[in-house]
Amino acid sequence: MGFADHVREIERVGKGSNTGRDAIVVESWRRCLETYQLDPAQAREAVIVSQTRLREHRQQAEDLVRIARSGLERLYRQVAQQNYVLLLSDRQGVTVEFLGDPSFNNNLRKAGLYLGSEWSEPRAGTCAVGACIATGEALTIHQTDHFDITHTPLSCTAAPIYDTQGSLAAVLDISLLSSPILKTSQNMARHLVSSTVRRIELANLMANSRHDLVLRFAGAPEFLDVDPEAAISVDGAGRITGMTHGGARLLAASRGLDWRMPELLIGQPVTDFFLAGLDELSSLTRASLPQDRRIAVRDGSLLFAHAIEPQQRTASVPLARSSGGPLAISRLGGSVPAIDNLRRKVTKLAPSRLPILLQGETGTGKEHLARIVHEVSGLSGRFVAVNCAAIPEQLIESELFGYAPGAFTGALAKGRKGLIEEADGGTLFLDEIGDMPYAGQSRLLRVLAEGEVLPVGGSAPRKVEFRVVSASHRSLADMVAAGTFREDLYYRLNAAVLSLPPLAERDDLPWLLDRLLEKHAKEGLPLRISTAARLMILSYRWPGNVRELDNAIAFAAALCDEGVIETADLPDHVTRLSGNAAEDTNDADGKDAADLRAVLAACKGNVSEAARRLGIDRTTMHRRMRRLGIDRPH
Structure with a gap:
């Protein structure tokens, strides 16, 4: 044509x-x-x-x-x-x-x-x-x-x-x-x-629903455990918390609803869609054969289901809080000047109740820092994390502020408490605050100014008191100048600003690596790393920051034999980009590391004195120590 x-x-x-x-x-x-x-x-x-x-x-x-x-x-x-x-x-x-x-x-x-x-x-x-x-x-x-x-x-x-x-x-x-x-x-x-999209959505649901019951569905038992067609997640109260697209279509069809209106599905009792209670659904595990895991849907159809039980939440947060600030504050990073300075600020700011804005690239650990601020603050309430970029625009008001009974079609008969009210007495962490819609910003400003929240469809405001910590990988000041973020809200949120450096600029990379090796070790078996693999990790730039490093160690831990990570176990993109540099310097690095350790020993671990003896500045000294995998002596 x-x-x-x-x-x-x-x-x-x-x-x-x-x-x-x-x-x-x-x-x-x-x-x-x-x-x-x-x-x-x-x-x-x-x-x-x-x-x-x-x-x-x-x-x-x-x-x-x-x-x-x-x-x-x-x-x-x-x-x-x-x-x-x-x-x-x-x-x-x-x-x-x-x-x-x-x-x-x-x-x-x-x-x-x-x-x-x-x-x-x-x-x-x-x-x-x-x-x-x-x-x-x-x-x-x-x-x-x-x-x-x-x-x-x-x-x-x-x-x-x-x-x-x-x-x-x-x-x-x-x-x-x-x-x-x-x-x-x-x-x-x-x-x-x-087919690929279906698998990606399932992997995403599994990654985001570790503490919820996940139900996977198939029309035939033979494919239930290997290639399910749909999946949903359900919380301990029996409410739908997440779904794949196939799951959304399944739930909507069971009640004659429109899958394009997810607000009618998310948050609803699972019993609205299936002829079974939470206990019965939870029992559909691999303990029974796939053909025996049959479930009746409210539209009259039958499916086969596989229940994956929720992971138990770790006790690390309450343990750290009950042990006081020092244990929590030690998790910030290694003993290097930039992290020591951050530690000092957190120790002073956390108990003050000042709103704190965290700035840093994606993956630098802003939520990790926010949790530490909460633990050091001494607040008795919950730490409630809200990813402002992940909540659909049409749901953000009902999610944050809650809603009154009968506020909209499909609302729970008794209404629902919003995330802000859930944080009463504790810390509200607003991640990626720069992605909050303008209308939501206005309502949040009113909550911060008046100390009360009005649920969607409600007439009586409720008093709330909480500490707000927000985070963004973007410059909120630039967004204010561009007119995409409210200036008055910006000044409400940034009474104190804490900046997290990208991983490539952190001198405590060896410390972080060792903590991640501990984290991903299998029970009873320490996880170790060869010198060549360590050098490869230390010479890579980590554009995805701590999150990318964490994923790489998790990947290598799953592949390695006898608990020792070798270069072949690392992700391909890490070995491809850092391999040449590591190979070129491997032989020389062994001698350099020995020489550097000898100088540090002679200076009784004083890095500044060692740098002076070598005729270099402290920054170069720290960079060389990090490259060679030498921790700062204690």
Whole structure:
């Protein structure tokens, strides 16, 4: 089809004609014409966002990408031989992860099949990622289905990834620069993408529901334990706390509800959807055969279910609090100047009840620091963590402020206490506060100013008293200047500011490594690390900070033999980027480490004196000690 014919067909569809295109394509074309006012006769080059914007989008999607990575790599291995590229886009349509043949990079970048490409419908017209975001459905946009003539050589298949609260979180897409003429050639691609998405959502639910009962469902017992179709999580009170997309569809179908309204599902009693109580559901474990784990759904259908019992919460938090501040404060980090300074500030600020703002890159341990502040504060109430970026915008008010009985359709008959009220007498931790919608910011400001909370649909405010600790990886001051964050709320939150350095700038990396080895050791068997693997870890830059290091040690601990981590046990990206440097310096490092230890011993552990004797400054000394895996002497 030529350019003119393509434009004429789109114009005919805009006037109401039926040209034989799939309904999903026709609806997208009409959105492009009527809602976004796009001109089909004007070709648009693919948009690649700036490095700054890409970095922001990737940081916000970091947790999902980490959980999804093994699924993405497995899918890419399945389709790479057919010349597909794989894109993971966030809910704004920006590609935050990309897998493709590097020899085609120039062509892929030009076509927009590249990291940082933006595939929202208003920007790119009809395309698989944009249409998937708009409809919430798995689909293929094949060649001339695309609105923009620039993209008509492409064939793209995408499926949505939903978060545990039922909101669209990302889109997984596989695309071809050129493909067979028939659209049906992509049916298998759609099946593969949808299967991968289902596994990613399940992994995400499992990661976020460790302390809840997880129920996995399948229509046939043979696949129940290996490839479930849907899953939900349930708290100790029997309420739905999370779900995969398949789980959302299952719950909605059981009551004749719309799965696009997750607020009617999350928080509801599990008995509203199944003809079984919490005890019966909890008993559906692997102790019985899959064919015996049958469950009746309220719409009359039967399913097979597998219950995964919740992990017991560790006693570390109450233990630290009952033992007083010193034990908690020691968990901040090793004995290096920057961490010692942070420790001093926390010791002074924690008991003061001042609002504290934590600043630091994603993965630097802001929630860990917030919990320590709570433990040192002496407050008797709970530590309640709220991820402002993870709560859907339409639910944030009811989640934070609670709601009165009958406040909206599907509300619990007795209403529900909000997270702010749950923190009464304790600490409210607002993670990624910069992502809170503007309307929510206004209501939060009122709570902080007046010391009372008004539930959604309520008429009588309730008194609350709590300590607020907030965190953001973005500069709230810059957001205030840009008009996206309330200035008066900013000054309410930042009475004190604590900054967490990125891991690459922390001199206590060896201390952190040793603590993580202790954390991931199997019961009764210490976890150790070879010198070569330690050097490799110390020479890697850790862009994902402490969270990335923690994941790497957990990964290596699962692979290693006899409790000793070798270089082969480390994740590929760590060995690939740090291996050359470690190999080049391995022989020399042994002698350097011995010399450095000798100087430190002669100086009785005084790092400043050792630095003076070696003719270097303290910063260089600490960097050299960290590289060689030498802890500061005590």
